[in-house]
Amino acid sequence: MDMRRLLNPDADNGANGANAVAPPVVSVVPAVAMVKQRRPQETSIFTKPSPKPRKPAVAAPAPPPIQQQSSSASLSSTGSAPPVAQADQHRRSGSTSSVEEVMVRESPAATPESRKRPATSEPPTEEAPAAKRGKTRKYAERPIWARLAWTNPKSDARLTGANGASQSRTQAAPNQHQLQQQPPKPNGVQMPGPQHVSPQQNGHPPQPPGGNVNLKPWLQDPPLDNDLILSRQIFGQWENSVCWNQPFGDMEKAVADWIYIHLKALEDVDNPKECVIEIEAKIGKIITKNTDERIRMPVTTAAVLDEGWMKKEARFESQMDEPEHKAMNTFLNAAITETLQPGRVKMQYLHPRETDSFRPLSAAGLQALPPPFRARSSKLPAGRSLKLRTSTNEHNVVTARIVKLHITDLHIYNPNYNYDCRISINLEANMNRAELAPFDELVEPALPNWGEGGTPERRKDRLSYRHLAYSFDLTRVDVRGMEPKYELELEVEAGVLRGCLGGPGFASVVGGFLDNATFLMRQRPAGGA
Known part of the structure; x- marks a missing residue:
């Protein structure tokens, strides 16, 4: 071969131009097909994605041809000449159409989708602005981790x-x-x-x-x-x-029905200045008549007992000993402290000391009784008489003169605690009215050796607590020649019950009365089981 052709391949283009251009054109086709068959590069788990730019990047100028050559050359995975090198041969041989064809086929639009981040990025839209740093997040509400229980x-x-x-x-x-x-x-x-x-x-x-x-x-x-x-x-x-x-609970319903029936039967007692209705619950124990011990019934919860069975088999004792009395006093004092909190209804407290004396009513005293009271007192059993109770305070001032008539009872047995309960309905006639005859004409003459009363006098040291329509009387009773006796009574105002009789408030007042009695029955003396 001529040495001049090796040093200058373009020397004879004029004579063999067609033959010199044809081979590069044939060699371009496999390279293009190779580019079409090239698979996109798979994303590696070790590849870390590029962070988003903080500010929109300025469009970079078009890269020089040498960068395109290196970029295109890097995509070739075979041993043949890269398409850019073949295009350079065409340029040297004077053919431009094939070079343009190769560059168009190698454009980004013709190649598979690249997974690399483009050199330029679009500015963020107004709908999703970029988050600004350096400012604390404002919560619409306190997050869970910052809330208080x-x-x-x-x-x-x-x-x-x-x-x-x-x-x-x-x-x-x-x-x-x-x-x-x-x-x-x-x-x-x-x-x-x-x-x-x-x-x-x-x-x-x-x-x-x-x-x-x-x-x-x-x-x-x-x-x-x-x-x-x-x-x-x-x-x-x-x-x-x-x-x-x-x-409505069965026991609460039984007590409410029982109170309702008897209040309806006492509708003729309509003058509170002459006669009032007393509804009280005494805390004590139900004792069997045979063994003189507290009864044991096959029940595990508090229950209302049949009154017919009670009259035959058992009796109620309201007396409690001194430790039990102290435990009740501690409970009620704690209740006073609790009601002193803001928003509570305060419990009132009094500590009166009184002396009660009893005298039988005379014929004039029986006629002075209010008609509803007198009509019911005529049904008393033989040998039972009415007595007038006179109460005086520490200064020997008369505070009340009352004749009391018992109407009916209801007993609640509480097997899980130390105490039972007896709810009683009584009538109390006010005999301290100005229009009545003098006291000496209303009562029988005093009996010898009994002082002024028909029965021994009772000295009462009473702790009286009042809350809403309920009063708690914790009393120590001293009778001459007898051991001190401790009693606890819970009373509900009958006037409040009569005012809502049959209405929506009736069940609430009865429920509160029974709840208070339950709290008292569940108290235990210090060191008690």
Whole structure:
């Protein structure tokens, strides 16, 4: 071969131009096909994605041809000449059409989709602006990890809102529970919608709406059904029963029906200045007549006993010993302290000391009794007479003159605790009225050796507690020649019961009366079982 052709291959282009251009054109086709068959590079698990630019990048100028050559050459995976080198041969041989064809086929649009980040990035749209750093995040409500448990003394519903958020934020951004509207319930309380909440958050029970539920329920105005609210927090949609309401307990219903029947029968006692109805519960023990021990019945809960059986088989003793008396005094004093909290109804306390004396009524005294009282006293068994009780205070001033008539009893046996209960209904005639005859004409003459009374005098050291319509009288009774006797009586105002007889408040007053009696029956003396 001529040495000049090796040193200068373009020397004879004029004569052999067609033959010199043809071979490069043929060699381009396999290279293009090779590019089409090339598979995209798989993403490696070790490849770390490039971070997004903080600011929009400025468009870079077009890379020089040498960069395209190196980039295109790097995509070749075979031993043949890269397409860019073949195009250079065409350029030297004077053919431009094939070179343009190769560059078009090697353009990014013709190659498979690249997984590399482009040199330029589009600026962020206004709908999703880039997050700015250096500013704290503002929560629409206090996050779970920052909330206080409702049992925490520092938790305050007025400051933290229903879900632990401040009231201002809660009002500005209502949560999902506030947006769900539910129909009002019979008690006028708007209940939250279904809430499927985890039973525990941060190791504590779920926080009911209102914050301190069951912690200070007396601060709620109006009072809420906290048990139902808490159940809905745990289970979602919840109701007390298939009838929505809770059924009246059997014992509470028995006591309410019993009081209702006898109050209806005493409707003619309508002048409280002359005669009043007394409904009291004495705390004591039911004793069998055969063994003089407390009865044992085959029941495991408190129960109302049949009065026919009581009259035949048992009796009630209201006396308790001194340790039991002290335990009751401690309980009632603690109740006074509890009612001193803000929002509670304060319990009143008195400590009177009185002396009671008894004298039988004379014929003039029997005629002075109010008609409803006199009509019922005529049915007393033979040998039983009415006595007038005169009470005087420490200064020997008469505080009351009363004639008491027993109407009926109801006994409650409480097997799990130390005490039982007897509820009595009595009539009390006021004999200290100005229009009546002098005292000496209303009573029989005094018996010898009995002083002024028909029976021995009783000195009463009474601790009197009053709360709402209920009064608790813890009394030590001293009778001459006898051991001290301790009694505990719970009384409910009959006038309050008569004012709501048959109405919605009747069950509440009876329920409170029975609940107070239950608390007293469950007290245990110091060191007692």
